[in-house]
Amino acid sequence: MSDFNLSAFSDAVADIAAAAAPATASFATHQHRTATAFHWRDGYFIAAEEAVEAGEEIDLTLSSGDKVKAELVGRDPSTGTALLKPTGAPDAPSLAKAGTVRPGHLAIAVGNSDGAGLAAFGTVGEVGPAWRSMRGGTIDRRINLAVNAGGRFEGGPVLDAKGALIGMLLFGPRRRALVMPYETIERAAATLREKGHVARGYLGAGLHPIRNGDTHGAMVMSLDDNGPAKAAGLHLGDIIVSWDGEAAHGPRELIRRLGPDSAGASVTLGVERGGERRDVVLTIGEKPLN
Amino acid sequence: MASHGITRRRLTILIALDDAVRAEHLSTALAATDDLLPIVAGSSDSGDRADVAIVDDNSLERRDLEGGGLEGAATDPAIPQVLLSQRGRRQRPADNVFAVLPAAADDLLIAAAARLAAAGYRISGEGRPLSDRHDDFAFHDDDLSDEEPVDDRAGRPPLSPRESEVLALLAEGAPNKVIARRLNISVHTAKFHVAAILIKLGAANRTDAIAIAMRQGLVLV
Numbered sequence: 361m362s363d364f365n366l367s368a369f370s371d372a373v374a375d376i377a378a379a380a381a382p383a384t385a386s387f388a389t390h391q392h393r394t395a396t397a398f399h400w401r402d403g404y405f406i407a408a409e410e411a412v413e414a415g416e417e418i419d420l421t422l423s424s425g426d427k428v429k430a431e432l433v434g435r436d437p438s439t440g441t442a443l444l445k446p447t448g449a450p451d452a453p454s455l456a457k458a459g460t461v462r463p464g465h466l467a468i469a470v471g472n473s474d475g476a477g478l479a480a481f482g483t484v485g486e487v488g489p490a491w492r493s494m495r496g497g498t499i500d501r502r503i504n505l506a507v508n509a510g511g512r513f514e515g516g517p518v519l520d521a522k523g524a525l526i527g528m529l530l531f532g533p534r535r536r537a538l539v540m541p542y543e544t545i546e547r548a549a550a551t552l553r554e555k556g557h558v559a560r561g562y563l564g565a566g567l568h569p570i571r572n573g574d575t576h577g578a579m580v581m582s583l584d585d586n587g588p589a590k591a592a593g594l595h596l597g598d599i600i601v602s603w604d605g606e607a608a609h610g611p612r613e614l615i616r617r618l619g620p621d622s623a624g625a626s627v628t629l630g631v632e633r634g635g636e637r638r639d640v641v642l643t644i645g646e647k648p649l650n
Numbered sequence: 651m652a653s654h655g656i657t658r659r660r661l662t663i664l665i666a667l668d669d670a671v672r673a674e675h676l677s678t679a680l681a682a683t684d685d686l687l688p689i690v691a692g693s694s695d696s697g698d699r700a701d702v703a704i705v706d707d708n709s710l711e712r713r714d715l716e717g718g719g720l721e722g723a724a725t726d727p728a729i730p731q732v733l734l735s736q737r738g739r740r741q742r743p744a745d746n747v748f749a750v751l752p753a754a755a756d757d758l759l760i761a762a763a764a765r766l767a768a769a770g771y772r773i774s775g776e777g778r779p780l781s782d783r784h785d786d787f788a789f790h791d792d793d794l795s796d797e798e799p800v801d802d803r804a805g806r807p808p809l810s811p812r813e814s815e816v817l818a819l820l821a822e823g824a825p826n827k828v829i830a831r832r833l834n835i836s837v838h839t840a841k842f843h844v845a846a847i848l849i850k851l852g853a854a855n856r857t858d859a860i861a862i863a864m865r866q867g868l869v870l871v
Contacts, residue, residue, distance in 0.1 A: 390756045438786075494786045533787070563871050566869070567867055567871050568866060568867035581867035582867065610865075648822065
């Protein structure tokens with residue numbers, strides 16, 4: 361430890377936060393608090409989807425203190441990403457992509473609240489492979505943070521020890537901080553910029569969780585006359601119990617599989633009808649995921 | 651039209667919050683509706699009998715300590731209360747607390763809760779706090795409450811036909827402006843319906859409302 365200098369270390373962390381601050385902005389959420397957005401590239405900003413009110417123009421406060429109007433280009437609940445386009449071209453830097461992170465690596469969460477810079481510091485707590493969000497989004501890496509960051513940091517950049525961007529800070533269950541990785545945001549932002557929304561897979565059925573003896577599944581409560589479920593011969597009262605041979609215990613698990621990349625795919629649903637099991641092959645349709 | 655049959659006369663809403671600035675702000679927002687008449691506790695006319703009281707943790711606690719000292723009419727145990735709480739609800743709220751909302755709840759959400767409470771609906775779902783639901787990014791299944799049990803909705807009022815129409819448009823991603831245009835209603839009324847839907851479904855926001863509605867068969871999957 362002889363050459364470790366605590367105050368130099370402290371300054372280094374503060375310098376990283378200060379360097380990223382000009383990329384950040386702040387906006388008021390519908391819950392009377394502020395959340396953070398940050399410049400992605402080409403004048404587009406990224407924010408946490410759930411913090412952004414639908415269909416409203418957003419007042420962004422830049423780190424300079426200037427306020428600008430921003431348009432909501434689109435939102436992707438499957439990755440928690442919203443894309444904003446402020447009017448004019450705010451002079452904000454873009455953050456470089458971070459390299460691989462491992463548990464224990466330093467993580468610096470940066471935020472902005474009404475123009476004032478925020479920073480919180482901790483470590484990457486856990487890193488895992490790709491996973492699927494409840495709304496069917498493919499999240500390229502699973503990164504949990506051991507960082508004590510409050511609500512105002514939501515949607516802010518999470519940086520590594522070089523000041524490079526690991527991803528965006530979001531909250532999972534019990535308000536645990538997690539990172540939406542850079543490459544996932546990159547994909548979502550490209551789709552939102554092109555189409556203004558992301559797709560979700562569509563069955564065209566109203567589903568309700570049901571438990572009948574040992575059977576857990578999703579009962580068909582309603583059908584879209586022009587939807588894939590009806591076309592495949594599903595009936596009201598059918599209970600969907602599996603998806604391509606894997607058990608699906610209810611609507612939640614089906615929705616998780618109907619993500620943006622499911623549209624157009626063919627799937628074999630295991631269905632119980634009148635106590636009998638049968639397989640129904642269905643081509644997944646597409647709807648905008650709002 | 652905002653007054654859609656819940657009540658004809660204006661509901662008197664007593665606002666008894668510790669945060670005076672918030673109380674004023676909320677009062678202004680409620681006064682802008684055409685069916686609510688807000689009164690801030692401690693003001694001269696707060697003695698009138700209120701239909702609903704909006705309280706927070708502190709004003710509620712102070713009343714408990716002082717054995718009924720909450721200003722004016724809110725002490726009347728018969729008055730339904732909407733609690734704006736900063737705490738997770740571990741304890742069952744008192745009988746006259748008809749709704750528990752997060753402290754930072756939107757004014758429209760509070761208005762919707764007040765209307766429902768005045769109409770006698772209890773909207774505090776067991777074990778389902780209305781805020782801070784971040785289930786979308788649950789990795790472990792044990793992070794989630796299981797599939798909504800069938801009786802989850804038992805204590806919740808059903809959606810009105812109009813609210814169902816609004817929900818269907820919400821699920822298509824329509825912003826308030828588009829909902830208003832499609833249903834030929836004002837943007838204000840559209841917001842009002844959206845707020846009522848959030849309350850009734852116990853949703854934290856629009857996205858959450860759609861996710862809940864999808865899991866309950868209210869929106870096509």
